[in-house]
Each structure stands twice: as structure tokens, then as C-alpha cells.
Amino acid sequence: MAKGKFWQDGLKFECRQCGNCCTFPGGSVYASEREFRRIADYFEISFDEFLDRFTEEMDGYVSLISVPEGPCVFYKDGCSIYDMRPTQCRTFPFWDHVLKGQHRWDDEAAQCHGMNYGKLWRPNEIREQLKQGEQALMKARSKSE
Ligand code: SF4
Ligand code: SF4
Numbered sequence: 001m002a003k004g005k006f007w008q009d010g011l012k013f014e015c016r017q018c019g020n021c022c023t024f025p026g027g028s029v030y031a032s033e034r035e036f037r038r039i040a041d042y043f044e045i046s047f048d049e050f051l052d053r054f055t056e057e058m059d060g061y062v063s064l065i066s067v068p069e070g071p072c073v074f075y076k077d078g079c080s081i082y083d084m085r086p087t088q089c090r091t092f093p094f095w096d097h098v099l100k101g102q103h104r105w106d107d108e109a110a111q112c113h114g115m116n117y118g119k120l121w122r123p124n125e126i127r128e129q130l131k132q133g134e135q136a137l138m139k140a141r142s143k144s145e
Helices: 033-042 047-054 087-091 102-109 123-132 140-144
Strands: 011-013 055-058 061-064 115-121
Touching: 033 047, 047 055, 087 123, 102 115, 115 123
Parallel strands: none
Antiparallel strands: 011 115, 055 061
């Protein structure tokens, strides 16, 4: 039960493709090593080449590059790796820190026009999104290993 949480009756969200979440300056896109390897395979390049060309270190973790100080490296009028996009992107805005309280949700909704709009996500669906976001992220030191 999600009793007591501000989202106990569910939350509305439906992406309106505005691109704000992919173009936020200085944004980070973390993923597990497995997810990064899947994107490298998609481009048919080696994992090392993928890391060199498309990722950078951010706060001790490997992140997709934001170019420069702007859109995600894979943003080209929309996500150019949509089917391969990391869990972080798939589960937005149902992130642990966004769901901590109504004010956090409202702050995020000021940037994302898909929040409080469209499809109603039930608590069990929101919990499933949270669970997916619990995966281990690739640490930066692994990049040169
Ligand atoms: S900011 Fe929200 S509505 Fe805009 S692309 Fe991202 S998820 Fe979709
Ligand atoms: S990987 Fe795709 S969905 Fe994720 S931030 Fe980059 S462009 Fe957006």
C-alpha cells in the first residue's frame, strides 16, 4: 500500500515530447554498465569507444555527455536511441527523490509539462517504476578498467 504518500491515489503523467528533460543544461544520464553496453552494441562499436565518445564522469559515475552544457548527446529533435534509452530516462518522472514529497513533484512539474497531465499512473505502477530505478549505476572508475 502507498498509504500516507502524496501519490497514494496515483499521479498523472504523459510525455508531451517537449524535450525539456533531455536538454537541461548540465543534466546527467546515468545507467548500469549493461545498459551502456547495449547502446554500444546498437551502434556496433566497442564498449571502450562508446565510453570515450559518448560518456563523461559526473559525481563519480559514468554519464552520457551533455553537449556542451546543454542537450544530451543523443538528443536530435527527440531521443535518437529511444528504444535503447537508459532506465533513468524510461522511469522519469517516477524517481525516488521526485516522489519524496509533493513539493519535489511540483518543482519537477514546473519543467515537465507532461506531469499532472494525461494518463493516471496507479500506485502499483509507480512502485514498479521506482523498483526499476533501483539498479546499480556504472561507477566512473570502471571506465578505465
Ligand atoms: S520534460 Fe516531460 S513532457 Fe517534456 S519530454 Fe521530458 S518527460 Fe516528456
Ligand atoms: S538518452 Fe534519450 S531520453 Fe535519455 S536524456 Fe538522452 S536524449 Fe533524452
